[in-house]
Amino acid sequence: GNSVTQMEGPVTLSEEAFLTINCTYTATGYPSLFWYVQYPGEGLQLLLKATKADDKGSNKGFEATYRKETTSFHLEKGSVQVSDSAVYFCALYNSGGGADGLTFGKGTHLIIQP
């Protein structure tokens, strides 16, 4: 079946530090990959996505590249801000013609200190 593994944290960084949150997946075929972000007290918001190998998703300074050879989709940002403090979820969708839900990792709690 499908699965997503990501570092759980909490990850604590200083403002302007470089961020990497690792995500690897197991799936048959060619899944679509996502990063979602959950700010305190809110639901999940799509941060970025990639639908095929070597695609790079980017948004708000965050990037992730779909690496099929290593089955990875690591999230990176060059200079984090306090406002980036949130929980980040890596997820995949494996198209099977139906309406199956996404498969999520357990989430990484990111804390940015000023």
Next chain:
Amino acid sequence: DVKVTQSSRYLVKRTGEKVFLECVQDMDHENMFWYRQDPGLGLRLIYFSYDVKMKEKGDIPEGYSVSREKKERFSLILESASTNQTSMYLCASSSPSASSYNEQFFGPGTRLTVL
């Protein structure tokens, strides 16, 4: 602006009560989902629906049921609430006809406490 709303942000119920969690989306999406979110476990799919009156079990359907009488509304029902159903419940919707990768849009969540 796309929107998924949930009837309550916080809910406190007693063991054995019947609990209804409501979700409404205004995007005319075909698919709707209920997840629960627990620390250390991430999000787990309870039920989903791809059409009115249609429902499919997700990964953890035990103790839950759902209802979809109208396209925009998807209800999660706890027939007899138990303390192990204390959790954050998230509703989501998507439209496979609108995108090829099935992006899901989430509501703000309902934090349910069962005493």
